[in-house]
Amino acid sequence: MPMRIRPLPPARPERSCLLALCVPALDGLTPDLLQQVDHTLAQCDAASLRDDVQIVLAEAINNIVEHAYAGPDFGAVALRVTLTKTSLCLHLTDWGHPFRDNANPDGQVPDPQDRSEGGYGWFLIRALASRTRYTRKAGRNRLCLLFRIPGTHPG
Amino acid sequence: MELIVEHHAAATLIRVNATRIDAPTALQFKEEMRSLTTRGDGRYILDLQQVIFIDSSGLGAVVASMKQLRPGQTLELAALQPIVDKVFRLTRMDTIFTIHADADQAIAPGKT
Numbered sequence: 001m002p003m004r005i006r007p008l009p010p011a012r013p014e015r016s017c018l019l020a021l022c023v024p025a026l027d028g029l030t031p032d033l034l035q036q037v038d039h040t041l042a043q044c045d046a047a048s049l050r051d052d053v054q055i056v057l058a059e060a061i062n063n064i065v066e067h068a069y070a071g072p073d074f075g076a077v078a079l080r081v082t083l084t085k086t087s088l089c090l091h092l093t094d095w096g097h098p099f100r101d102n103a104n105p106d107g108q109v110p111d112p113q114d115r116s117e118g119g120y121g122w123f124l125i126r127a128l129a130s131r132t133r134y135t136r137k138a139g140r141n142r143l144c145l146l147f148r149i150p151g152t153h154p155g
Numbered sequence: 156m157e158l159i160v161e162h163h164a165a166a167t168l169i170r171v172n173a174t175r176i177d178a179p180t181a182l183q184f185k186e187e188m189r190s191l192t193t194r195g196d197g198r199y200i201l202d203l204q205q206v207i208f209i210d211s212s213g214l215g216a217v218v219a220s221m222k223q224l225r226p227g228q229t230l231e232l233a234a235l236q237p238i239v240d241k242v243f244r245l246t247r248m249d250t251i252f253t254i255h256a257d258a259d260q261a262i263a264p265g266k267t
Contacts, residue, residue, distance in 0.1 A: 027177075027178040027179045028179045030177070030178060030179070031175060031177065031179070031208075034208075051237060051238050051241060054208060054238060055210070055238060055241065055242060058177065058178075058208075058210040059210060059211055062178050062210060062211070062212065065178070066178075109245075109246060109247065110246070112246070112247045112248055112250050112251045113251070115218055115221070115222055115251065116215075116218070117215035117216075117218050117219045117222070118211065118215050119211075120211035120214055120215070120242075120246050121210075121211040123245075123246065124211060124242065124245060124246070127245050128245075
């Protein structure tokens with residue numbers, strides 16, 4: 001496969017990387033990953049987003065474990081957490097199956113009267129993240145989950 | 156996942172002795188709830204005082220625990236911590252459960 005060499009993107013000093021790691025996509029490891037992110041956020045300006053980040057990140061990783069690496073497939077998930085003055089962003093990468101057409105739903109809330117046992121994951125992500133962006137490129141799934149920091153105005 | 160059962164006159168109290176009901180533990184939670192409710196009747200109160208985190212799998216397991224009840228049994232919830240409370244409110248599942256601020260209050264004499 002031909003490789004193209006690209007110049008490095010210009011450094012963005014206004015955006016700092018708080019955490020970058022890559023772990024096996026196994027649901028048993030998710031609590032540890034969530035805890036690391038939570039400890040990181042507790043020490044920065046985005047501490048007010050801690051609960052929302054826990055809820056959203058858990059759902060995003062569950063989706064990767066259950067759908068991107070469905071069945072016997074096994075793989076890794078990479079996470080980068082970046083911070084600007086106005087927003088916090090979770091960048092998730094996996095090397096599994098792409099989202100199916102119906103697996104990246106618009107996140108409608110199930111009717112409580114249906115007593116549904118599933119279907120809440122994407123709803124919670126969309127309800128709590130300010131913006132979500134999914135891209136599929138070169139065999140990778142990338143999901144960016146952006147949270148505006150309360151009380152700040154995007155520049 | 157450890158569930159501690161206390162029988163009181165007003166209700167059966169099930170204390171969740173774990174900090175999370177999530178993807179790794181949801182199935183076990185659901186199965187243990189099933190075995191705890193195979194007999195008996197009346198009110199069951201799930202005390203979530205120690206549960207600081209729940210995800211959609213855990214929420215589904217709590218809903219499943221309610222759906223697998225037998226006639227004459229009801230499931231109520233108590234002591235929702237901030238993240239658990241938020242997940243129930245956002246999904247509006249707080250509208251299909253009776254929710255108590257505190258489990259001991261829920262089993263106080265005279266409460267039904």
